Amino acid sequence: MTGEPWVPPKVWTWSAPSGGRFASINRPVAGPTHDRPLPVGRHPLQLYSLGTPNGIKVTVLLEELLATGHAGAEYDAWRIDIGAGGQFGSGFVAVNPNSKIPALMDHSTTPPTRVFESGAILLYLAEKFGAFLPATHRARTECLNWLFWQVGSAPYIGGGFGHFYAYAPEKIEYAINRFAMEAKRQLDVLDRHLANHAYLAGDDYTIADMAVWPWHGALARGEIYDAGEFLAGHEYRHVHRWYDAIAARPAVQRGRRVNRSAASAEGGTPERHAAADLDRGG
Numbered sequence: 471m472t473g474e475p476w477v478p479p480k481v482w483t484w485s486a487p488s489g490g491r492f493a494s495i496n497r498p499v500a501g502p503t504h505d506r507p508l509p510v511g512r513h514p515l516q517l518y519s520l521g522t523p524n525g526i527k528v529t530v531l532l533e534e535l536l537a538t539g540h541a542g543a544e545y546d547a548w549r550i551d552i553g554a555g556g557q558f559g560s561g562f563v564a565v566n567p568n569s570k571i572p573a574l575m576d577h578s579t580t581p582p583t584r585v586f587e588s589g590a591i592l593l594y595l596a597e598k599f600g601a602f603l604p605a606t607h608r609a610r611t612e613c614l615n616w617l618f619w620q621v622g623s624a625p626y627i628g629g630g631f632g633h634f635y636a637y638a639p640e641k642i643e644y645a646i647n648r649f650a651m652e653a654k655r656q657l658d659v660l661d662r663h664l665a666n667h668a669y670l671a672g673d674d675y676t677i678a679d680m681a682v683w684p685w686h687g688a689l690a691r692g693e694i695y696d697a698g699e700f701l702a703g704h705e706y707r708h709v710h711r712w713y714d715a716i717a718a719r720p721a722v723q724r725g726r727r728v729n730r731s732a733a734s735a736e737g738g739t740p741e742r743h744a745a746a747d748l749d750r751g752g
């Protein structure tokens with residue numbers, strides 16, 4: 471850093487965009503900025519999302535449900551452009567007052583049910599279809615342990631490490647060191663657990679794996695923030711074994727393409743309204 475150290479004022483005021491990627495969409499207030507109803511397609515489940523790690527969790531689960539014969543899991547996935555402020559439209563805010571993807575409306579209930587927060591959506595769908603959530607109390611609890619671990623840990627990866635390593639307008643050594651340490655600690659938590667367990671909740675693949683895979687799995691692989699080498703991601707070998715087993719699942723390969731730009735490496739499907747949209751690969 472250069473010049474005089476910044477001294478915080480007595481009361482913080484919103485004066486200028488903070489700089490860095492995504493700064494233009496950050497505001498210190500909630501609520502809608504404009505009137506825009508959400509589109510509603512023909513399926514009971516309407517997902518409003520984007521192909522980010524938080525969005526992929528849900529589309530992977532929906533594709534897994536469809537792959538295992540749960541026809542009621544058919545869904546429309548609408549792409550919310552968070553860079554353009556789509557999360558602040560009145561319709562989106564009515565589904566998620568927190569203005570973040572993913573958000574889900576279930577029109578199969580009367581009245582329709584809104585679900586926001588990716589962990590809540592995974593749990594809602596797993597309970598609705600009775601799948602990917604262990605039945606015994608002990609195994610279910612272990613699954614929820616890891617699901618909540620992921621939801622609580624991801625902000626240190628995304629808002630902490632990823633922000634300061636990849637997006638902030640300047641490289642701040644203190645911040646990068648602090649969050650690199652935490653990111654590696656979390657990867658080690660996972661690696662030690664996966665040394666003795668096939669999947670997070672035990673022998674079975676569950677919603678906990680679907681939640682963690684696009685975050686910590688992708689981090690160890692260098693797929694997010696381009697930080698694989700920086701964090702020595704290759705050292706977490708049990709995470710890699712687990713990552714590969716999940717990545718090989720056809721439903722995962724489908725789900726990870728939903729709501730991504732067609733130009734993305736996986737060959738994204740910006741909107742998904744029928745299985746054929748993914749079958750086409752575009």
Ligand SMILES: N[C@@H](CCC(=O)N[C@@H](CS)C(=O)NCC(=O)O)C(=O)O
Pocket residue numbers: 495522523524525552557569570571572586587588589621
């Ligand atoms: N805790 C939330 C986090 C969701 C989240 O951070 N979504 C990001 C994209 S991955 C978003 O919508 N950002 C837009 C914004 O912050 O305005 C969840 O797990 O659903």
